[in-house]
Amino acid sequence: MGNEVFSGALAIGFGVVLAVAAFVPFVAISYRRRGRLTVGRSLLWAAALVYFCAIWTYTLFPLPDPDDLICVGKNTDVWQAVRDVQGARDRGHPFTDPAGLQLALNVLLFIPLGAFVRILGGRGLPTALVTGAAVSVFIETTQLTGMWGVYECAYRLFDVDDMVTNTAGAVLGSVLSLAVPRRLRGLEKLPGRDLAQPVTKTRRLIGVGCDVLAAAMLSALVAVGTQVWLEYVSDDRAAVLSGGLASVLGAAVPAGVWFLVIVATGRSVGDLCVELVYRSERLPGALVRPLRFAGGVGMYFVLTLLPDPYDAASMVFAAVAIVAVLFSRRGRGLPGWLASAEPVDSREAPAAEREPEVSAPPDQRTG
Secondary structure, rough: OHHHHHHHHHHHHHHHHHHHHHHHHHHHHHHHOOOOHHHHHHHHHHHHHHHHHHHHHHHHHOOHHHHHHHHHOEOOOOHHHHHHHHHHOOOOOOOOOHHHHHHHHHHHHHHHHHHHHHHHHOHHHHHHHHHHHHHHHHHHHHEEEEEEEEOOOOOEEEEHHHHHHHHHHHHHHHHHHHHHHHHHHHOOOOOOOOOOOOOHHHHHHHHHHHHHHHHHHHHHHHHHHHHHHHOOOOOOOOHHHOHHHHHHHHHHHHHHHHHHHHHHHOOOHHHHHHEEEEOOOOOHHHHHHHHHHOOOOHHHHHOOOOOOOOOOHHHHHHHHHHHHHHHHHHHHHHHHOOOOOOEEEOOOOOOHOOOOOOOOOOOOOOO
């Protein structure tokens, strides 16, 4: 039981990491393809990530110690599973016999795959069959080759019957998912998907989350990359231990990238993800853009570069920025207050480009 719990925990851990890493592009794709981000569909994608991780953890883990490696054989007889089930039936307990249970579990393991192919991918039975077969073949081949040469021989049984039952499970999952309404499978075109949508605080908070997550990931990547360069290229152990250069670059690079993106497009990374842009009727766009930067995550990273005793300024700024989003109209926040601007859907035409309303001509009276 310990191995099953370990594999499950590993799958959840991997799934959470992948979900965090994929959140920003997932939001951007959702707003472009569907015009919005829904909780239900987001949870389905998160479940799919955990499921795909579970396939690997349950079929490949736990990894054996190379010193205790026991090589196993392989089964290339397609009908072996049938004979095993027949034997279980002859013994009088087909539903509790290990052979019957193994067959059922192989089918059940791939039912979600077929369902995800139809519900999330919008694909039917042929795609589910090909996907199920491809994933199963890859897993079995990985087992047969000892994780592609990591081990000198296979530590798990290569079984051609598993490929058959797994593929059957994917097909069955595709068929069962036909019971899911079309609107939940993303088959119905959303009304107004290509039109401007209302700007809500939730939408702004999602954009802020994308900004924070993307900037934090870039900061970590730059900081780690700097430390690796200092350690293995420059051979500057003192700089590695101090961490000063990594900290400075880890803050300066995201701040610089966000400034360039906003100046070039008028939008931050988060704004681009949720299709928002700040527009002001009082200030020109050339001034609104840097003020937009001054109220966002880029300024937070600028403030982290301040020396003592001003190093707490970044945390104060972050707290004020979040409160401003929560309690301002449509979540305009600090960027809207600094630039006297409102967040609008980027697909909404500027006021100057809209066609003026034409009033109806007065009634013409005849004498």
